[in-house]
Structures are given as structure tokens and as C-alpha cells.
Amino acid sequence: MQSEHRLEPRWLKPLLLGITLLFLAIFLALPLGVVFSEALAKGWKVYWESISEPDAIAAIKLTLLVVLITVPLNTVFGVATAWLIAKFEFRGKGFLITLIDLPFAVSPVIAGLIFVLLFGSQGWFGAWLSEHDIRIVFATPGIILATLFITSPFVAREIIPLMQEQGKDEEESALTLGASGWQTFWKVTIPNIKWGLLYGVILSNARAMGEFGAVAVVSGHIRGLTTTMPLHVEILYGEYLFTAAFAVASLLTLLALVTLVLKSFIEWRIGKKRSLAH
Amino acid sequence: MSIQISNINKRFDNFTALDNINLTIPDGELVALLGPSGSGKTTLLRIIAGLEEADSGTIYFNGEDTTSTHVRDRGVGFVFQHYALFRHMSVFENVAFGLRVRPKETRPSEEEIKERVHKLLKLIQLDWIAGRYPSQLSGGQRQRVALARALAVEPKVLLLDEPFGALDAKVRQELRQWLRNLHDEIHITSVFVTHDQEEALEVSDKIVVMNQGKIEQIGTPEEVYDRPANPFVYGFLGNVNLFHARVEQGSLHLENTELNTPDLGNSKEASLFVRPHEIHISVDNAEGSGIEAKLIGWRLVGPRVRVELETLHEHQRVEAEISKTEWQAIKAHESGVLFVHFSNARIYTNEASWNDYVI
């Protein structure tokens, strides 16, 4: 760092720093600010009413339900898959990794579309489902499925590289010391990956609560029934109830900020751990 | 081109990296900056190159002040510890880099560049791999390409930072000899940094021993090895045994022995430095004045035997390196009292400078 200024022209740092701060201020800081400023534009009372009216409460409840189902399922999936991919060599592993990553790359709208094609009225199972009076699309199960699809890679992606980096020496030595498979998993593997796991869970949670495109396609927008918080924001905004829309949006923004804080905290923890290992 | 370093100081936060360094490197010499890590040797090299700025002091090239000259214009060739070869460029392109970035007025023609690069690649005996990329080279080849790249700009001074540090033992040995020969051929003023005393002793014309930001000694390899200026240099250049003794009324008291040393004065502490190969061991003290000791352990190291002893009076550890024949004679008396003799020792008292004693 001492000699940097001798290699770089002196005007470079102020120039780049200025561009960075201006760019990020416009694209990141202003959107954050406007959410709260609009939400509170008519005072705290209106704000509170906006987030406590029955439809808003219903949207919050549905969102929490979706999170409570999708996050644990995807966590189990992520850990099992990471174990499979990091600890074993087998044919078709590359293909499996591609499949796991796929929901990341697919447009959320397409994620919604595929479930409509499966379970919608004209979908593959549409006729059978309506015969048995089961609703998936335009109902809670569809929302859960779409969210599950969108968020399935998060935990796996975080801990696969972590587990691969750690190798399997520690697990093997635990086995030689007489530990059972489950003991090895809980006492050796989990402590090693806990921060990465938490990281994945937090990202997965944020996305599950905030997913819009995929959920919009399968939800049907039935107020108080199939609207999650982001969809509720959309409905309010479409009805020109801007203050109410921003009030609900501010809750999601707070969630995003908490996510960023936790993420930084975990990175700091992992960073610290890494430097101790040197 | 001679280099003169005058009153150079450099601090990093609370750490003094260089403390008032003065040094003159004559034209055409190959000089080693030798010292442990943190001794300031790399910082000094980087200051000579202009990669680092000194807090105070001046650097002269041929008597000309270059302190404020940018690295770009200083005309030094710098070989980095990890070579810093540009990965996306072939060997040829790496060596040609310095010529190709010149401003149009001074840039040689593409043809001339080609000729000069190939000449250099021949010099480092790597003409046949001009088209390869750094990732396809061995460590020794990378080292030589880095050297050729630095030489391509026809520097007035060649600076090398731990040039052999990243190589394995055998290649290192070969390259040392090769660098020495190369220097004899092109005679460019060269400075290299090393923490390996053997390397410094073998390759350089002159060694600058550094410790804690200061120069401890400057001299030819023979001078610094045979006549170390102080205990640090003695200890840094090879293994050493340290004995604590007392001078009383013209004689030195060490363990059970006494030695006439009229010129050392009176009533003071003294330290004796003895290299392991300067020690020999007897079972009968036939020569007299042997220090009584007992055997603790021994180990075969190639053709020699490394023996560890403990003195009977002061319980000091002694390490000796003796021949196998000598060891055979002692081995029978393994459990008895042995006698330690010095063929050469250096005595250091707190005020006197060094004294050579052959006992």
C-alpha cells in the first residue's frame, strides 16, 4: 500500500472513488431512502394502519408460511447434496451440479410458467387435479412450489465449495476414532460448515420472502388469500395506494438490510476464522 | 554503474525497516544483501529500484541523485521473487514487453525487437521455448525468463529479490552457478537479496550482512565468514556454539579450564564463539585444557557425525561436527567423561572488539 501512489497517477483514486460513490448513491442509497420517505410521507399513523390492515396481515402470514416450509426443505436438500458432491466421486456429478444451479439462471417468470404448465387448468395434470378438486396453481401450494424452485440452489451453492475445500480428512479421522456416520456428521461436519450454512439460509430466506416474478405467475392475486408481501405491494401500487405500498415495501426493505448486516457479520466471522487458520 | 546509498531511513508505522543505511556498490560488482526476514534487505532493494520511497536519504547512480526518479525512468532491471511473469503473454512477449512499451521515438522496430529478444533468449539458453506461456515452464525456466525480461531494457543496474527462493534445492544449486557465470559475462552492477548464507557466500563478490534495519558488516565472502564483525554475523553465517566465560587477572576462566589472555584486561564477562567443525573431542585430555563434558546424543550426517555434549560444570550444550574416524575413537567411551577442545575460537568482551585466538 505504501508504494501504490508511486505506480498509479495521483488523480486516479479521487476520480474512481468519486465515480463509485456517486454511482452507488444514485442506484443504491436513493432507492433505500425513497422507500422509507414515501412510506412515512403521511405520518406514522397511516404507516401503521397500512401494515396492520387485514389484507396486509394475511400477506405477511402467507409469506411467513412460505418461508417456514421452503427454507427448511431447501436447507436439508442443500446439506444432503453438498455432502454427496463434496465427499464422493461418482459419474454424472457435473450434470447434477448443473441441474442444481439451473433455477439460478432461469427467469422467475419461467419458473412460474413451468408449474402452470404442470398443474394449471390446461396443464399436464390439470384435468386430473380438477377432477379430484385439488388446487395447486392460484393457491398456496403453487406459491410454495415456485418459491421452492427459485430458492433451491442457495444453501447448496454456499456450502458445496466450503465442504470441497475442507476435504474429507476430518470425517475419515472421526470414523477411524470410532464415531458413527451420524456422529461424524453432527460433531465434525456441521461445526465446520455452520457459518456457510447460516449464510445460505439467510440468503434463501431473503429470496423466499421477496420472490416476485415466479410467485406472481402462479398466485392469481386473490387478495387476502394468495398474495405474499411483494404481491400485496404490487396490488396496492396498482391501486395508486402509494403510501400503503411503500409501507409494506419498507418491511421487506428492513428484511433486506438485516440480511446485509448478517451477511457482513458472517463474512467477518469466516474471514477471521480463515486468518486464524494461517 | 556504481550505486551510492546515503543516510537512508525508512519506517513502517512503528517499525524501523531501515536505520540510516550507508553503502557504496562499485561498478560491475555482484553484491548480496544477506539477513534474516525483517532485516530490511528487501526494503533496501526496493528503495534502490524506486519501488519504495525512503523517508529520508539519497540514492546516487554514478554520482547522480536518482532519489526522485520514477521506477519507470530509473533504468533498473528488477527480478521479482515470484518472477511476476505476465501470464497471458508468451516467453517472447514477456521479454519484448519492456521494448514494446517505449514511446514511439525510442521504440526499436519490430524486427530489431525480435533480434534482441532472441539474442537474450539464447543467452539464457531458452531460445527453443520462445512461444510457450509461463504456465508451461519449470521454476528454473521462469526464473531465467524473468532475468532475460529485466535485461531486455538494458538496465544500468540489475536487482534481484530472493532470486532462488522459490526453487527446489537442486535447481537452486545449478542456477547459482549459472548466475555467477552470467554476471562474469555481462558485468552489470547487480544486487540480490537472500536469507541463505550459503547462496551469498557462493555467488557474490561482496556480502552486506543486515539485521534489524542496520548493516552489520560489509566484506568479501571470505572476510565475513572468517572474520565476522560481531556475534550476530558470527551466528548468522553458520552454526555456532556460544560459551560464557570470565576474564580475571589476565586469564580466561571457562568451565574447568584456564587460559592465558594477558591482553584482554581484567574482571569482565566474555563470550566465546566456536563453530561445530572447530571443535574436536578427546577421551584422555592428552593435549590438556580440555573442557569436561558428557555425551548426550549423536547423529550421522552424511560423511560427518554431529555430536551433542553437555559440559559438566556449567551444563552448557555443545554441538560438534567431527569425522567418522574421530567418532570411532570416542564411541567406546560413550558413557565416560570426554574432553572438548577448540581448534579456533572468537572471544568477545563487552568493550573490546574481536580477538582471534587459536587455542
Added chain:
Amino acid sequence: MKWQFRKPSVLPGFGLTLGFSLTYVTLLVLIPLGGLLLYTTKLSWSEFGAVILDPRVLASFKLSFGASLIAAVINLFFGLIVAWTLARYNFFGKKIVDALVDLPFALPTAVAGIALAAIFAQSGWIGRLLDPLGIQIAYSRAGVVVALVFIGLPFVVRTVQPVIEEFEKEFEEAATSLGASWLQTFTKVILPSLMPALLTGFALSFARALGEYGSIIFISSNMPFVSEIVPLIIVTKLSQFDYVGATAVGTVMLFATFVILFLINAIQIYSREKSL
């Protein structure tokens, strides 16, 4: 050697995790995506063509690809500057700025959409400044680009930043000691080393932009032929129960996604081979 499904290992759990993972991925990813591709086969080529070549659909493809490309280029340029600043310089509040870069990952897209619309609307914080100059961003094509810049911002920064952090100072010092100016060092030594990361970040940002829906529909006027993006076409067709049309458009999008994924993989394999 005998054909082996897997290398032997003393660790337990292979069967269990393989069974679970495969079932999960098959049910959640493979069958639904397969269903989409299978649905496409219901269409003849002429039907497929009729959907895709419909002028309104074509216009949306033009807008989606064009706006995504412009946004990815903007992100490439500013992403490099942001990554450089965060990797190289110390300044007050750096930790907060660094954490904030991930905001587009964490903020629900719908929230981003209404927030950007509010800022860039005629009466908004920035729209107010641009309006006298005759520049309108919200409810125009420019609005689509603005939303996509927001969405894609972290991709370039987060792929390039670690590469700049790990870039050894020695390379710059070597180039400078050989007489290169700072600009020469940057273009001939630094930039080529960052190229794989820059391309990867660019492609990721482009791919993400192509599929984006939530943030755009709020800041765009969603006018057919003018500011209607492809995902919106899919949603519209679905709401009209035109499954066939939605599927045809969706298949083209999916194909584009696969091509980009393939390119990203190719870049990474290429750069890994080079750097060994």
C-alpha cells in the same frame, strides 16, 4: 479398469444423499422444466413461428435483449470502477459501501421497482432534475435499462473484486520497472488478467437482466411495441390462458439462458487452463 459408478469411499451416506438429492432435483427441477420442453412439442413449427414472429413479440425480444445488453455494458464499466475502488482503496465508510453493493441481491425486486420508479418519475428526486432537460426515464425504455442496471450491479462487482484483490502488486511493479506507463500497465497487464472475470460478470449480469420481471414492470410503461419486455409477454399470455404462446416464448428464453450458461462455463474453463 472396470467401469465404476463411483469411487469407493469409507464415508457413509452415499446412497441416502444420492437418493434424496436426485428425487428432489427430479421432482422440482427436471420434471417441471421437462414439462415445458415437452409442451413445446405440441406446437408445429409454423405455429411456433407464428407466435415468435408476431411483431409485438419480436419487439419485446428486441427490447429485452437490447436493454439487457446496454445495462450489462453499463454495469461492466461502472462495476469495474466500483470493484477497483473497493479492492484497492481505503476510505471512510468503506465497509458499509461494500455491504450495500449486495443490496440488489437482497432487496425484493418489486420493492426495487417501485423505489426506482419513485426516484425517476417526473416529480421524483432525480426525475425532477432531469425533467427540465427533457429527459424522461421512468415509464420509458430508459427506465427498463435503469432497473436492469440496478439488478445486475452486484454481478460484475462481485466477480471482479476478488480478482483485483488477489492481483499481485508485483505484476504492476514489473511492468513499471520495464518502463511501462500506468496506462500501458493497465491495458496490457492488468486488464487482460481481469478479462475472464469481467466477461463472466458481464454474462451473469446480462442473463439476470434478460429474465428480470419484478423491478421492470413498475418503472416501465409496459406499452406493447415500445416498453414491453419478454417476461411480461409470457405473463400476459398466461393470464389469457394462451399456454401454447407462453410456452413458445418461454422456450426461446430458456434456450438463450442455456447459451449464456454455456458461454460462462467456457470462459471459466478457458481461464482456468490459462492460469495453471
